[in-house]
Amino acid sequence: MAAHTAGRSLFLGTFIHSNSLDELSYLHKTAVCVDEKGVIVALETDCDQTKAEETLYPQLGWSRGDVTVRTAKHGQFFFPGFIDTHIHASQYPNAGIFGKSTLLDWLNTYTFPMESSLASLPKARKVYTRCIQRTLSHGTTTASYYATISVPSTNLLADLCLSFGQRAFIGRCCMDNMSPDFYRDVSATTALADTRATIAHIAAIDPTNALVTPILTPRFAPSCTSELMHGLGALQKETGLPVQTHISENKNEIALVKSMFPEHASYAHVYDDHGLLGPKTILAHAVHLSEEEVELIKKRESKISHCPASNSAITSGTAKVRKLLEKGIEIGLGTDVSGGYSPSILEAARQALLVSRHVAMEGDDNSKLSIEEVLYLSTRGGAQVVGLEKKIGGFEVGMEWDAQLIGLGQVESDEADLGPVDIFGWESWPETIAKWVFNGDDRNTLAVWVKGRLVHERKL
Amino acid sequence: MAAHTAGRSLFLGTFIHSNSLDELSYLHKTAVCVDEKGVIVALETDCDQTKAEETLYPQLGWSRGDVTVRTAKHGQFFFPGFIDTHIHASQYPNAGIFGKSTLLDWLNTYTFPMESSLASLPKARKVYTRCIQRTLSHGTTTASYYATISVPSTNLLADLCLSFGQRAFIGRCCMDNMSPDFYRDVSATTALADTRATIAHIAAIDPTNALVTPILTPRFAPSCTSELMHGLGALQKETGLPVQTHISENKNEIALVKSMFPEHASYAHVYDDHGLLGPKTILAHAVHLSEEEVELIKKRESKISHCPASNSAITSGTAKVRKLLEKGIEIGLGTDVSGGYSPSILEAARQALLVSRHVAMEGDDNSKLSIEEVLYLSTRGGAQVVGLEKKIGGFEVGMEWDAQLIGLGQVESDEADLGPVDIFGWESWPETIAKWVFNGDDRNTLAVWVKGRLVHERKL
Numbered sequence: 001m002a003a004h005t006a007g008r009s010l011f012l013g014t015f016i017h018s019n020s021l022d023e024l025s026y027l028h029k030t031a032v033c034v035d036e037k038g039v040i041v042a043l044e045t046d047c048d049q050t051k052a053e054e055t056l057y058p059q060l061g062w063s064r065g066d067v068t069v070r071t072a073k074h075g076q077f078f079f080p081g082f083i084d085t086h087i088h089a090s091q092y093p094n095a096g097i098f099g100k101s102t103l104l105d106w107l108n109t110y111t112f113p114m115e116s117s118l119a120s121l122p123k124a125r126k127v128y129t130r131c132i133q134r135t136l137s138h139g140t141t142t143a144s145y146y147a148t149i150s151v152p153s154t155n156l157l158a159d160l161c162l163s164f165g166q167r168a169f170i171g172r173c174c175m176d177n178m179s180p181d182f183y184r185d186v187s188a189t190t191a192l193a194d195t196r197a198t199i200a201h202i203a204a205i206d207p208t209n210a211l212v213t214p215i216l217t218p219r220f221a222p223s224c225t226s227e228l229m230h231g232l233g234a235l236q237k238e239t240g241l242p243v244q245t246h247i248s249e250n251k252n253e254i255a256l257v258k259s260m261f262p263e264h265a266s267y268a269h270v271y272d273d274h275g276l277l278g279p280k281t282i283l284a285h286a287v288h289l290s291e292e293e294v295e296l297i298k299k300r301e302s303k304i305s306h307c308p309a310s311n312s313a314i315t316s317g318t319a320k321v322r323k324l325l326e327k328g329i330e331i332g333l334g335t336d337v338s339g340g341y342s343p344s345i346l347e348a349a350r351q352a353l354l355v356s357r358h359v360a361m362e363g364d365d366n367s368k369l370s371i372e373e374v375l376y377l378s379t380r381g382g383a384q385v386v387g388l389e390k391k392i393g394g395f396e397v398g399m400e401w402d403a404q405l406i407g408l409g410q411v412e413s414d415e416a417d418l419g420p421v422d423i424f425g426w427e428s429w430p431e432t433i434a435k436w437v438f439n440g441d442d443r444n445t446l447a448v449w450v451k452g453r454l455v456h457e458r459k460l
Numbered sequence: 461m462a463a464h465t466a467g468r469s470l471f472l473g474t475f476i477h478s479n480s481l482d483e484l485s486y487l488h489k490t491a492v493c494v495d496e497k498g499v500i501v502a503l504e505t506d507c508d509q510t511k512a513e514e515t516l517y518p519q520l521g522w523s524r525g526d527v528t529v530r531t532a533k534h535g536q537f538f539f540p541g542f543i544d545t546h547i548h549a550s551q552y553p554n555a556g557i558f559g560k561s562t563l564l565d566w567l568n569t570y571t572f573p574m575e576s577s578l579a580s581l582p583k584a585r586k587v588y589t590r591c592i593q594r595t596l597s598h599g600t601t602t603a604s605y606y607a608t609i610s611v612p613s614t615n616l617l618a619d620l621c622l623s624f625g626q627r628a629f630i631g632r633c634c635m636d637n638m639s640p641d642f643y644r645d646v647s648a649t650t651a652l653a654d655t656r657a658t659i660a661h662i663a664a665i666d667p668t669n670a671l672v673t674p675i676l677t678p679r680f681a682p683s684c685t686s687e688l689m690h691g692l693g694a695l696q697k698e699t700g701l702p703v704q705t706h707i708s709e710n711k712n713e714i715a716l717v718k719s720m721f722p723e724h725a726s727y728a729h730v731y732d733d734h735g736l737l738g739p740k741t742i743l744a745h746a747v748h749l750s751e752e753e754v755e756l757i758k759k760r761e762s763k764i765s766h767c768p769a770s771n772s773a774i775t776s777g778t779a780k781v782r783k784l785l786e787k788g789i790e791i792g793l794g795t796d797v798s799g800g801y802s803p804s805i806l807e808a809a810r811q812a813l814l815v816s817r818h819v820a821m822e823g824d825d826n827s828k829l830s831i832e833e834v835l836y837l838s839t840r841g842g843a844q845v846v847g848l849e850k851k852i853g854g855f856e857v858g859m860e861w862d863a864q865l866i867g868l869g870q871v872e873s874d875e876a877d878l879g880p881v882d883i884f885g886w887e888s889w890p891e892t893i894a895k896w897v898f899n900g901d902d903r904n905t906l907a908v909w910v911k912g913r914l915v916h917e918r919k920l
Contacts, residue, residue, distance in 0.1 A: 096898030341898035438556030438801035
């Protein structure tokens with residue numbers, strides 16, 4: 001796929017984004033100017049193309065011939081790109097394949113053999129290419145990826161993200177303990193050296209981390225020796241890089257951590273005691289945290305990636321998102337492919353709604369998440385989790401243009417097939433959004449931009 | 461849409477259907493002959509077109525020129541059509557719109573106003589047409605529909621199903637109690653007369669119920685006076701028609717029934733005491749049944765429609781499907797549009813898997829449903845629920861050809877877009893089916909037949 005280079009762009013029509021956790025902002029008849037660096041340089045309501053050309057262009061020093069114009073037609077709208085805060089690119093071919101397994105047997109049966117096989121670069125290229133194309137087509141403009149233990153294969157994922165234009169965090173999986181012989185780091189020393197090799201590769205291909213950033217990735221406590229975690233903690237302090245790992249996904253896993261690390265007060269303390277729990281740490285799952293762990297995570301300003309589809313599919317449990325939000329912890333959504341079966345954050349948002357209702361059925365009626373709230377988690381919340389809340393997740397002057405154009409099927413129109421949502425014409429805007437969240441899919445994602453560059457366009 | 465008339469057909473390739481609750485049968489290199497009445501008259505494994513022409517045609521008295529041949533290409537397969545045992549066609553435009561409501565406020569806020577508005581025939585035509593087209597496109601070959609209280613509008617739904625070729629049970633909603641003034645039957649007498657009017661209409665358009673059958677539809681106990689339920693019980697005895705209603709969906713609803721019908725031993729007894737609980741009764745939801753109710757339902761041989769997407773979406777609870785199956789109760793799946801957000805039985809199957817895992821999280825690890833089991837419920841189970849298990853739900857000589865052709869995306873192929881499932885080529889057949897169930901959608905449903913007639917074909 002030959003991606004387009006970003007130039008100056010004018011976007012016109014309806015823009016929808018989150019104002020706050022429980023409020024969407026609907027900006028109709030609005031103009032957004034994006035410069036050649038992909039930055040939003042003007043946002044004007046009550047503005048059409050003529051007015052934009054007459055009032056905005058002179059302020060920006062733009063002239064008509066230089067500007068690409070894209071208009072959201074009647075019923076279409078621009079929405080911030082989705083942020084997937086937890087996805088294993090290397091497990092993509094296993095999406096939907098998990099049987100009745102739970103975490104620990106799932107790892108051994110399905111996951112380690114697949115990840116290990118991606119040491120083959122031709123296979124890794126095929127899998128990563130498809131994963132990036134798919135997630136882009138679902139509107140994922142930023143992804144925090146787990147690759148594998150293989151350096152060349154992990155570096156290839158970084159290369160491909162840069163080439164396709166997806167904003168990404170790239171993690172080489174660190175695992176020198178309790179892992180199968182055919183798939184493990186030989187020692188803490190080699191694991192740290194290999195991690196540095198990937199950091200160096202990304203520094204070479206994207207020196208300012210404009211698009212691609214390395215992320216330190218201790219797989220999860222049971223896969224890591226204390227020596228390796230101390231080494232990664234020190235590397236974090238040295239480099240300032242973000243960290244991603246798993247926490248408290250499954251009860252057997254928690255018991256395992258307790259038995260392996262008896263000297264630490266809790267699962268969260270294991271990471272904290274190794275210098276891995278900080279404001280740049282993304283903790284996936286966080287299903288069964290104790291009160292003390294929640295307090296510690298809040299104190300350290302660590303972030304949580306909520307992965308509802310995965311938690312239901314492999315029977316992990318129901319994360320208590322409302323309680324975490326009320327503590328003031330910053331939360332985004334993760335597809336967790338392939339514990340999660342779907343590469344779509346829209347599906348993750350739908351599942352977050354449903355799982356929050358299962359928490360309500362357990363007795364906490366206040367737990368229910370609204371459409372507005374899950375869309376916040378998909379965009380602004382995800383941006384906080386990956387530390388990019390000033391750059392992406394909403395439409396504001398100074399932010400970058402990571403966006404998707406959404407179109408829904410109008411029952412009475414002769415347009416090409418616009419997917420699974422039927423709009424009859426009498427729906428309010430909030431009802432339209434609800435229909436999109438519950439029945440929409442990649443067919444409704446007509447175009448996707450990252451940093452101003454068109455990275456996906458649906459063939460119609 | 462001008463549907464094709466059924467002629468003689470030869471289908472070739474891979475056929476997959478349920479052998480039993482937990483086993484799928486994979487018939488490769490198989491030939492199926494379907495006669496002009498839509499009946500399967502031959503099924504031969506290890507057979508290609510030449511062999512079929514040389515050995516099957518002579519037995520059937522067929523000659524080549526009379527037969528349409530359709531081959532499932534590499535990676536494609538024929539699967540029995542899905543059976544939706546519970547869907548409100550009249551609520552279709554509200555799919556996805558329910559906010560944080562639960563059953564009783566959902567009815568008043570969203571449902572009654574929409575159903576009432578379909579007294580307008582032009583509006584009803586638009587809504588029912590779209591609902592039938594959509595469900596057909598998702599592979600639903602049989603649906604048990606709720607329409608509205610309006611006779612002309614309910615009759616129109618029957619006309620449209622016949623015209624589009626979808627096998628259907630058509631229920632005029634009976635509700636003469638506890639309903640809003642703008643949407644209720646005036647009395648038990650008018651409700652019964654109106655129900656007879658719809659029965660008469662269907663007798664006129666489809667005298668042998670080859671495709672369309674009336675179904676007696678007391679909305680649910682709280683909406684019906686005892687007089688109306690007694691009348692419907694008597695009408696059932698007189699006509700032998702099937703019955704559909706709701707039971708034990710939501711805890712507030714159960715309390716309401718208890719307060720309205722204090723002289724009856726339970727919610728299930730309310731129906732039983734009015735002659736409405738028999739082997740032809742479809743009970744939707746059955747989430748919170750007591751042991752005694754389960755025993756009574758088993759004794760009466762009544763059927764259950766499990767509606768997992770709806771039960772999660774409007775926070776009703778988790779149905780204990782494994783326990784009901786172990787009792788020997790016959791169960792199918794329902795989309796329950798628009799308590800359920802999706803018109804797809806594949807989505808209902810996926811949600812049945814996920815909900816069964818939530819039941820496991822509540823402590824019953826045995827509750828988990830497999831891919832094989834939810835596909836059984838979607839086909840053979842649904843056929844039992846609507847009393848058509850000898851006609852539809854599987855591929856056997858003497859059964860009718862209600863089927864769908866499924867195609868999944870091959871990553872290395874240049875074919876047209878085959879939807880959201882990526883097949884890399886190394887998957888086993890059970891893994892392929894798991895991928896379809898978890899990530900497939902209507903794009904994978906390439907063609908649909910009912911009673912031998914092609915009723916939907918995807919435009920590629």
